[in-house]
Amino acid sequence: RQAPIKRQQAEDYATMLARGVPGRTTSELLRRWDDAAAFDPADFWTHIQRARLAQTLGELLRSRRAADAAVGAARADWERGLAQEALGDIAVLQGDLAAAQQAFEAYLSTYRRLVAADPDQSWIRANLSVSLNRVGDVAVRRGDLAGAAAAYGESLELARALAAADPTSAEARRDVSISLAKLASNGFGARWADVVGLMDDMTARGQLSPADERVLPRYRLRARWEAESAAPVALQAAPATSIAADGAERTLALPERQSFVRLSPVGGLERGVVARVSVEAGRRYRIDVV
Numbered sequence: 268r269q270a271p272i273k274r275q276q277a278e279d280y281a282t283m284l285a286r287g288v289p290g291r292t293t294s295e296l297l298r299r300w301d302d303a304a305a306f307d308p309a310d311f312w313t314h315i316q317r318a319r320l321a322q323t324l325g326e327l328l329r330s331r332r333a334a335d336a337a338v339g340a341a342r343a344d345w346e347r348g349l350a351q352e353a354l355g356d357i358a359v360l361q362g363d364l365a366a367a368q369q370a371f372e373a374y375l376s377t378y379r380r381l382v383a384a385d386p387d388q389s390w391i392r393a394n395l396s397v398s399l400n401r402v403g404d405v406a407v408r409r410g411d412l413a414g415a416a417a418a419y420g421e422s423l424e425l426a427r428a429l430a431a432a433d434p435t436s437a438e439a440r441r442d443v444s445i446s447l448a449k450l451a452s453n454g455f456g457a458r459w460a461d462v463v464g465l466m467d468d469m470t471a472r473g474q475l476s477p478a479d480e481r482v483l484p485r486y487r488l489r490a491r492w493e494a495e496s497a498a499p500v501a502l503q504a505a506p507a508t509s510i511a512a513d514g515a516e517r518t519l520a521l522p523e524r525q526s527f528v529r530l531s532p533v534g535g536l537e538r539g540v541v542a543r544v545s546v547e548a549g550r551r552y553r554i555d556v557v
Contacts, residue, residue, distance in 0.1 A: 270307030277303050277316070293323055304336070311340040311350075318353045322360070331357050348377035348394065355401055364409055371401040389429055389439075396425040396442055400449060407453060416455040422446045423457075437474035440465065444479070448486070459490035 277299040284291040297320040304313045314337035321330035334357060337350040355370035378395040385391060403418035423446035430439040444465050450457035463486050469475040475483070 270303060270310065273299070273303035273306050274310070274313060293320055296320060297324065304333075308336065309340050311337055311342065311346050314340055315349060315353065318357070322353075322357060327357055327361055331361075344377050344381055345391070345394070348374050348381070348398070351377060352398065352401065355405075359405065364405055368402070368405045368409065371398065371405055374398045375402050389432065392425055393429055393439070393442060396422045396429070396446070399425070400446060403449060412453070412455075415453060416450075419446055419449045419453075419455060423450065437469065437476070440469055440474055441476065441479065444469070451489075459486055459493045462486050463490045 277296065280291065280296050280299055284293065284296055297317060300313055300316045300320065303310070304317060307313065314333050317333035318330045318337060321327070321333055331354070334350055334353040337353060338347060341347040341350050351370050351374040355367045355374060358364070358367035358370055375395070375398040378391060378398050381388075381391045382395050399418045399422035403415040403422065406412070406415035406418060423443065426439065426442040426446050430436065430443050433439055444462055447457045447462045447465065449455075451459045451462055463483070466475060466479060466483050466486065470480075470483075
């Protein structure tokens with residue numbers, strides 16, 4: 268009988284925290300959800316809340332335990348999929364890419380089954396699109412560029428179909444922009460100009476979120492440099508280093524705004540644009556990357 272009361276108290280506290288009421292903290296909100304879990308350890312959403320809050324606080328082991336509890340409490344496939352997504356996100360933060368891949372592929376498989384069973388449910392297809400992006404993200408980090416490109420491309424197709432079916436949905440159009448940005452970031456065919464064009468249209472329609480408003484200027488800069496860049500040049504980094512934003516020195520002369528492709532020390536290709544080149548002693552060059 269106490270569990271619903273504890274959950275309601277946690278939700279009320281979360282509302283006050285979101286409104287910026289003084290004295291409300293994320294750690295206290297997590298404690299309240301922990302109290303709710305103690306009264307009802309079988310409630311799926313209680314564990315999801317605990318996992319997300321602990322992750323926000325950087326308490327990854329605590330978050331992992333809550334996500335595991337969510338998997339155990341899940342009664343429906345869509346709940347298991349969300350719990351698997353949570354496990355994958357935590358594994359990425361822990362640097363365990365093998366565990367992240369396993370969790371995200373389980374997430375993807377779950378939503379493929381759900382879409383096959385009920386293809387007309389847009390929220391299920393939207394989650395399938397998200398799961399494909401998660402799989403693509405880990406594939407990039409593991410150096411599987413072909414797998415990443417395929418996952419991002421399929422995610423974009425799904426997102427575009429959902430946005431075409433409901434052009435007034437800011438969430439659906441945002442999913443398109445996310446997939447486009449992932450493709451553009453990795454040189455998989457999309458251009459930053461496409462991303463910026465979509466986000467500008469979303470701005471005009473009042474659909475752009477504050478978070479996306481903050482990244483749009485950076486995307487504009489990338490689109491401008493993309494348009495001004497010559498063909499990419501290949502840079503092979505030493506095994507233990509890479510050309511990075513901290514300006515690691517290389518004996519390579521490159522024009523400003525020159526796009527490039529580099530080999531990452533952890534495997535796979537990384538792409539970017541040279542922001543500034545300055546001559547160092549002994550004809551070495553400082554490469555600042557954006």
